[in-house]
Amino acid sequence: MAMKKRRYALVIDSRKCINCKACVVACKAENGVAVGNFRDWINEDRQGEYPKLRMDFEPEQCHHCESPSCVRVCPTGASWQRKDGIVLVNYDECIGCRYCMIACPYDARYFVEETGVVDKCTLCSHRVDRGDVPACVETCPSKVRIFGDLEDPASRIHELLATRRYRVKEPQTGNGPQLYYLL
Amino acid sequence: MHELNWGLLIVVYLFLGGLSAGLFFAAGLANYLEVDGQPAYPRIARMGALLAPWPVAIGSALLILDLGNMLRFYKLFTHFRWESPMSIGTYLLTVFTLIAFVYAFSWLPEDWRRSLFGKVPATWKLVHRLNVDISAHRKTIAMVGFPFSIGVGIYTGVLLGAVSARPFWNTNLVAQMFLFSALSSGAAALLLAMVLNKREPIETHETKFLITLDIVFIVLELFIILPYLIHGTLSVLAVKQALWLILGGPYTLVFWVFFMGLGLLVPLAIEVYELAPSLLKGKPFHGDRNLALAATSLVLFGGFLLRYIFVYAGQASSFHKMGLLH
Ligand code: SF4
Numbered sequence: 001m002a003m004k005k006r007r008y009a010l011v012i013d014s015r016k017c018i019n020c021k022a023c024v025v026a027c028k029a030e031n032g033v034a035v036g037n038f039r040d041w042i043n044e045d046r047q048g049e050y051p052k053l054r055m056d057f058e059p060e061q062c063h064h065c066e067s068p069s070c071v072r073v074c075p076t077g078a079s080w081q082r083k084d085g086i087v088l089v090n091y092d093e094c095i096g097c098r099y100c101m102i103a104c105p106y107d108a109r110y111f112v113e114e115t116g117v118v119d120k121c122t123l124c125s126h127r128v129d130r131g132d133v134p135a136c137v138e139t140c141p142s143k144v145r146i147f148g149d150l151e152d153p154a155s156r157i158h159e160l161l162a163t164r165r166y167r168v169k170e171p172q173t174g175n176g177p178q179l180y181y182l183l
Numbered sequence: 184m185h186e187l188n189w190g191l192l193i194v195v196y197l198f199l200g201g202l203s204a205g206l207f208f209a210a211g212l213a214n215y216l217e218v219d220g221q222p223a224y225p226r227i228a229r230m231g232a233l234l235a236p237w238p239v240a241i242g243s244a245l246l247i248l249d250l251g252n253m254l255r256f257y258k259l260f261t262h263f264r265w266e267s268p269m270s271i272g273t274y275l276l277t278v279f280t281l282i283a284f285v286y287a288f289s290w291l292p293e294d295w296r297r298s299l300f301g302k303v304p305a306t307w308k309l310v311h312r313l314n315v316d317i318s319a320h321r322k323t324i325a326m327v328g329f330p331f332s333i334g335v336g337i338y339t340g341v342l343l344g345a346v347s348a349r350p351f352w353n354t355n356l357v358a359q360m361f362l363f364s365a366l367s368s369g370a371a372a373l374l375l376a377m378v379l380n381k382r383e384p385i386e387t388h389e390t391k392f393l394i395t396l397d398i399v400f401i402v403l404e405l406f407i408i409l410p411y412l413i414h415g416t417l418s419v420l421a422v423k424q425a426l427w428l429i430l431g432g433p434y435t436l437v438f439w440v441f442f443m444g445l446g447l448l449v450p451l452a453i454e455v456y457e458l459a460p461s462l463l464k465g466k467p468f469h470g471d472r473n474l475a476l477a478a479t480s481l482v483l484f485g486g487f488l489l490r491y492i493f494v495y496a497g498q499a500s501s502f503h504k505m506g507l508l509h
């Protein structure tokens with residue numbers, strides 16, 4: 001049976017985000033991320049003064065870019081991209097040169113001192129491969145995060161991106177980021 | 184979120200790699216120049232050849248020390264990734280270092296070579312087979328090495344310039360800037376070494392040659408830095424913001440006063456002051472020892488600062504902070 005082509009992505013409805021950081025905690029618990037490091041985080045943007053005040057919360061993590069510059073610069077091939085778009089680090093091949101961290105326009109990677117290698121969001125590939133959604137998606141109480149396969153016309157994210165307006169962050173980086181923020 | 188991933192070790196590595204490239208280039212060039220069928224600058228050629236391999240060898244060792252997983256550095260050689268400047272650079276640097284060592288060997292005085300091999304146990308036959316006189320091939324080795332030395336000089340810039348995520352680096356000028364800075368550092372280091380070598384005092388025609396060479400490289404470097412600044416300020420917002428780091432931001436003082444001033448224009452002025460009378464008015468060239476010492480040290484200081492500013496300011500630049508660089 002021929003394998004179906006997949007392209008995983010996240011749609012983020014950031015207007016619903018209440019900055020509870022449940023996703024950040026869920027990620028840390030699921031992936032055993034050490035204190036001080038984060039695979040996902042919430043950007044806060046405050047404008048104006050009370051009572052004319054606007055506060056925006058915007059979850060961010062690795063964008064699992066279409067043409068990931070982190071993968072391009074890696075001298076050993078430790079940073080690599082799966083056919084379904086997920087960008088991963090092969091921890092056995094990583095020499096810890098941190099070139100990928102410098103080359104990521106979204107600062108989505110971190111260095112783990114203890115092991116001397118670089119790490120990042122895996123889009124919970126271990127969960128995705130058994131048919132679950134990433135931990136951050138499962139946890140989010142206000143349903144900000146929608147995970148799915150862009151190649152599947154029946155998926156919810158396919159429908160959202162076809163019918164709603166959205167943006168991606170800094171498209172001028174040329175990386176083709178795959179976190180879609182609904183407007 | 185964003186912190187510095189590359190620090191001083193990388194700065195030193197880029198500087199030393201460029202320095203070796205410059206030393207090799209100047210030494211190789213000196214080897215080719217002749218007056219009346221006689222080599223014009225044999226002592227410069229020898230000094231440069233003997234010095235060239237060491238900085239890059241030390242620099243590469245420092246780079247390995249900087250890895251998160253030092254013992255895995257061999258993996259750099261078990262992969263070849265043509266899209267990664269670091270991968271290409273690893274091979275380039277290795278080949279260059281080998282050539283530089285072979286070239287240095289070809290310049291070893293007969294007695295040095297004999298005493299060197301005298302330390303090797305007589306039973307190590309394989310090693311003793313290397314005890315051959317290859318001085319006749321100096322020109323060939325230099326010719327093979329030239330493109331690699333230029334390549335290494337360019338590579339130290341491309342390593343940064345190829346990173347599209349950092350607007351401070353991502354222009355096609357950084358490679359040339361680093362190359363000319365490397366060549367200038369090499370010429371200056373060579374002059375410094377010759378001046379400091381009291382056993383065989385430097386002669387004025389040698390000083391004149393190296394000063395002339397350095398002036399040419401500094402001027403070329405200036406012709407790259409100016410367009411870099413002009414182009415950047417006329418560019419898109421991300422590049423403009425990145426350039427703010429040296430045009431009002433935290434690296435302004437070190438860029439303008441210490442690099443541009445002390446590291447580039449002052450030594451250029453000293454060298455022009457030395458050379459101009461003999462060049463324009465036909466007066467004899469003096470070659471003041473102290474002025475040469477001052478100019479060359481400043482050039483090396485400037486070359487180091489250029490790498491420092493680029494490595495640090497470049498990492499601070501990003502598309503991320505649109506509108507809120509602080
Ligand atoms: S966001 Fe950064 S780490 Fe993630 S794929 Fe893109 S370049 Fe790589």
Ligand code: SF4
Pocket residue numbers: 073074075076077078079089093094095096097098099100101117118
């Ligand atoms: S730190 Fe590891 S994953 Fe990143 S570029 Fe270097 S070898 Fe590749």
